Amino acid sequence: MSDACCAPGGDIMLLPCSGGSNVGQLSNQAAVELTREGFGKMFCLAGIGGRLPGFVQSARDVERMIVIDGCEIACGKAALEGAGVPLKSYLVVTDLDIGKNKDFNLNPQDVARVKDAVKDVLAVP
């Protein structure tokens, strides 16, 4: 029996919009890499948007979470609002002066910037 097999209270839910643009995919790639590095755990925004009860209740109950939207259209934020889930932390990739386009050859430096920004946002109490 271990205390470590359950999600600890400090677990961070990462919710990227994963949208169909470079910035949407930057949000996704940043969440993938942060999860691999042990900084939080990527979760399915689509499940929340689809109002699936397990996903919605998980988002309501988690202590720390961040929605990473690619652009100011803010689909991720809207998905949470629609499901009645309070937004806890929020980041928009285009606010980092990364322009939106349809080039899916992601720049690793941009991915790193998004990851750093996620950490910065979550560092604020």
Next chain:
Amino acid sequence: MEIKVLGPGCAKCHKTEEIVRAAVQESGVEVHVIKVSDAMEIAKSGVFGTPAVIVDGQVKAVGKIPSKQDVLNWIGK
């Protein structure tokens, strides 16, 4: 009524099951309590973490140990 307690077998999951069973006993309501430990079964519920509690198909708590009063409220007592 059916209550599922989802968790792979850690201390928090056992504590949650214990609280659920105590609340059920106190309520006097006929409730079938099921402990779900299978990882695939847990994944199907879409929960972010465990322990999680599902009451008659409704996810009530995720990643935290509920209080006995929480469970009594879910049971309707």
